[in-house]
Amino acid sequence: xxxxxxxxxxxxxxxxxxxxxxxxxxxxxxxxxxxxxxxxxxxxxxxxxxxxxxxxxxxxxxxxxxxxxxxxxxxxxxxxxxxxxxxxxxxxxxxxxxxxxxxxxxxxxxxxxxxxxxxxxxxxxxxxxxxxxxxxxxxxxxxxxxxxxxxxxxxxxxxxxxxxxxxxxxxxxxxxxxxxxxxxxxxxxxxxxxxxxxxxxxxxxxxxxxxxxxxxxxxxxxxxxxxxxxxxxxxxxxxxxxxxxxxxxxxxxxxxxxxxxxxxxxxxxxxxxxxxxxxxxxxxxxxxxxxxxxxxxxxxxxxxxxxxxxxxxxxxxxxxxxxxxxxxxxxxxxxxxxxxxxxxxxxxxxxxxxxxxxxxxxxxxxxxxxxxxxxxxxxxxxxxxxxxxxxxxx
Amino acid sequence: xxxxxxxxxxxxxxxxxxxxxxxxxxxxxxxxxxxxxxxxxxxxxxxxxxxxxxxxxxxxxxxxxxxxxxxxxxxxxxxxxxxxxxxxxxxxxxxxxxxxxxxxxxxxxxxxxxxxxxxxxxxxxxxxxxxxxxxxxxxxxxxxxxxxxxxxxxxxxxxxxxxxxxxxxxxxxxxxxxxxxxxxxxxxxxxxxxxxxxxxxxxxxxxxxxxxxxxxxxxxxxxxxxxxxxxxxxxxxxxxxxxxxxxxxxxxx
Numbered sequence: 001x002x003x004x005x006x007x008x009x010x011x012x013x014x015x016x017x018x019x020x021x022x023x024x025x026x027x028x029x030x031x032x033x034x035x036x037x038x039x040x041x042x043x044x045x046x047x048x049x050x051x052x053x054x055x056x057x058x059x060x061x062x063x064x065x066x067x068x069x070x071x072x073x074x075x076x077x078x079x080x081x082x083x084x085x086x087x088x089x090x091x092x093x094x095x096x097x098x099x100x101x102x103x104x105x106x107x108x109x110x111x112x113x114x115x116x117x118x119x120x121x122x123x124x125x126x127x128x129x130x131x132x133x134x135x136x137x138x139x140x141x142x143x144x145x146x147x148x149x150x151x152x153x154x155x156x157x158x159x160x161x162x163x164x165x166x167x168x169x170x171x172x173x174x175x176x177x178x179x180x181x182x183x184x185x186x187x188x189x190x191x192x193x194x195x196x197x198x199x200x201x202x203x204x205x206x207x208x209x210x211x212x213x214x215x216x217x218x219x220x221x222x223x224x225x226x227x228x229x230x231x232x233x234x235x236x237x238x239x240x241x242x243x244x245x246x247x248x249x250x251x252x253x254x255x256x257x258x259x260x261x262x263x264x265x266x267x268x269x270x271x272x273x274x275x276x277x278x279x280x281x282x283x284x285x286x287x288x289x290x291x292x293x294x295x296x297x298x299x300x301x302x303x304x305x306x307x308x309x310x311x312x313x314x315x316x317x318x319x320x321x322x323x324x325x326x327x328x329x330x331x332x333x334x335x336x337x338x339x340x341x342x343x344x345x346x347x348x349x350x351x352x353x354x355x356x357x358x359x360x361x362x363x364x365x366x367x368x369x370x371x372x373x374x375x376x377x378x379x380x381x382x383x384x385x386x387x388x389x390x391x392x393x394x
Numbered sequence: 395x396x397x398x399x400x401x402x403x404x405x406x407x408x409x410x411x412x413x414x415x416x417x418x419x420x421x422x423x424x425x426x427x428x429x430x431x432x433x434x435x436x437x438x439x440x441x442x443x444x445x446x447x448x449x450x451x452x453x454x455x456x457x458x459x460x461x462x463x464x465x466x467x468x469x470x471x472x473x474x475x476x477x478x479x480x481x482x483x484x485x486x487x488x489x490x491x492x493x494x495x496x497x498x499x500x501x502x503x504x505x506x507x508x509x510x511x512x513x514x515x516x517x518x519x520x521x522x523x524x525x526x527x528x529x530x531x532x533x534x535x536x537x538x539x540x541x542x543x544x545x546x547x548x549x550x551x552x553x554x555x556x557x558x559x560x561x562x563x564x565x566x567x568x569x570x571x572x573x574x575x576x577x578x579x580x581x582x583x584x585x586x587x588x589x590x591x592x593x594x595x596x597x598x599x600x601x602x603x604x605x606x607x608x609x610x611x612x613x614x615x616x617x618x619x620x621x622x623x624x625x626x627x628x629x630x631x632x633x634x635x636x637x638x639x640x641x642x643x644x645x646x647x
Contacts, residue, residue: 008507019495212489219459219485220508221477
């Protein structure tokens with residue numbers, strides 16, 4: 001191993017980056033722009049009222065319920081949930097179907113003829129809600145809102161019935177008003193560094209293969225190990241800078257005030273990060289080291305730059321989806337769980353969350369496992385990468 | 395010009411490049427099909443043959459960039475593939491093999507670094523020889539094809555190798571530059587270097603001390619241009635090549 005030859009490789013990679021302004025912009029600006037955009041989308045959501053229609057099939061009893069529901073309009077709703085609006089008096093089922101179909105209503109409450117029959121046998125009030133059925137997550141949220149609303153409306157309509165239960169939310173880490181973006185931010189640091197380092201190394205090494213420079217490199221006394229190390233250090237410099245910038249961005253909460261029609265939102269973690277940033281940095285860097293070698297390895301299977309891009313849906317997207325950020329690994333279908341557990345992004349996502357949100361240190365066994373697995377995967381990729389750099393000489 | 399090449403003692407010196415029963419197969423194709431040769435130090439050898447005759451494969455075997463299927467190759471008496479011997483070979487591949495986004499200087503400094511021999515003055519001198527010393531800061535992207543060829547040659551010579559192997563160095567360059575290249579090859583040889591230059595252009599052949607005709611992975615004739623013409627009974631080198639290619643007598647002396 002000659003430090004001089006490794007230094008020559010590192011210096012060359014740095015020079016190539018410096019001459020490629022667009023790539024520099026890609027690695028520093030793109031992650032910031034995308035996380036700012038996502039933060040904005042998640043934190044400045046427009047409040048749109050749920051439009052509720054009522055179908056009464058239970059005669060005068062139903063009408064009393066319907067009146068109570070309509071009368072509850074405009075009462076204050078729970079924090080964070082949008083109000084419920086009842087645009088018209090009761091309608092019939094056919095009209096309700098048509099209104100749902102045409103997006104004139106979001107939810108229809110049907111008061112069926114047997115609305116109260118259950119009460120006699122110790123059951124509850126029987127109501128039916130209808131939605132369009134085209135967007136389950138949104139409709140689920142709307143139905144939940146309508147249920148809260150109904151609980152309030154019926155409490156006031158039926159004297160003596162218990163009011164809605166008030167539940168206060170406390171958390172061990174962070175604050176109860178942590179939002180989805182807080183859960184995503186640490187993961188994004190890992191994802192961006194992994195994705196960009198993989199793509200840039202893959203394309204860079206592919207160019208060496210097709211441009212004849214690898215042939216020439218291998219005609220010098222340089223060793224495969226020195227090439228992989230040179231690439232790792234060279235790209236490592238930029239991965240380090242990228243992680244530092246992105247971490248600073250994530251940790252420094254910046255509140256963007258409302259400007260004209262634009263609502264206020266904040267950038268970065270809304271919850272205070274308890275963890276050691278250096279440890280979080282280490283997790284991201286181990287991931288990046290693996291990504292350099294993965295890029296070199298994958299470049300063997302591509303003939304053109306376009307073919308490197310074809311590996312994004314194969315190598316990157318499944319790792320993001322299965323990393324445990326969007327769905328907990330325990331809830332994934334059985335056959336997918338072992339796959340999720342061998343992917344580096346899974347461990348980086350877990351490690352970054354443990355360190356940045358849960359404030360765990362090196363003493364935590366979870367953090368130790370993440371670091372150990374990431375080191376192991378990086379080592380495996382280094383061996384694979386070195387094996388694909390063909391030369392008949394040692 | 396360049397005067398600091400390692401001198402190889404004439405007496406009892408091992409051949410610069412040597413092959414014994416060299417064979418390289420790719421599946422059913424025998425790209426190199428039993429080559430025996432020994433090239434003496436300090437001379438210019440031309441490796442001539444049509445496209446696909448096995449020139450590049452033979453060169454890669456001789457310098458140790460590929461492992462033969464059978465047989466053996468040595469450089470200065472040392473078996474190759476050998477990482478150590480690569481430091482004593484200057485290899486210019488058929489593709490330019492330089493980094494287009496980097497400047498002339500960044501390219502040559504990089505390859506010098508890989509040979510562990512970074513010496514600013516020596517690099518500038520190498521660039522002077524290929525007349526690129528006034529372009530050190532120019533990105534390769536802005537160079538003409540001929541300039542890139544010259545830079546590629548300079549990158550193969552940064553470490554003053556005693557053995558210089560050039561795979562079709564004059565392909566796609568204009569006649570004036572070709573004359574310059576050959577003058578430079580001659581001065582390298584005068585300084586003690588051994589050169590092996592492949593080409594499929596017969597009119598370059600007379601500039602070599604000795605020629606090797608290669609066809610279908612075999613050396614079919616060897617000798618100086620004058621000799622080969624005489625043995626084939628023709629004044630034209632291309633006709634001589636065809637003579638030996640068709641099984642004519644007097645090929646390998």
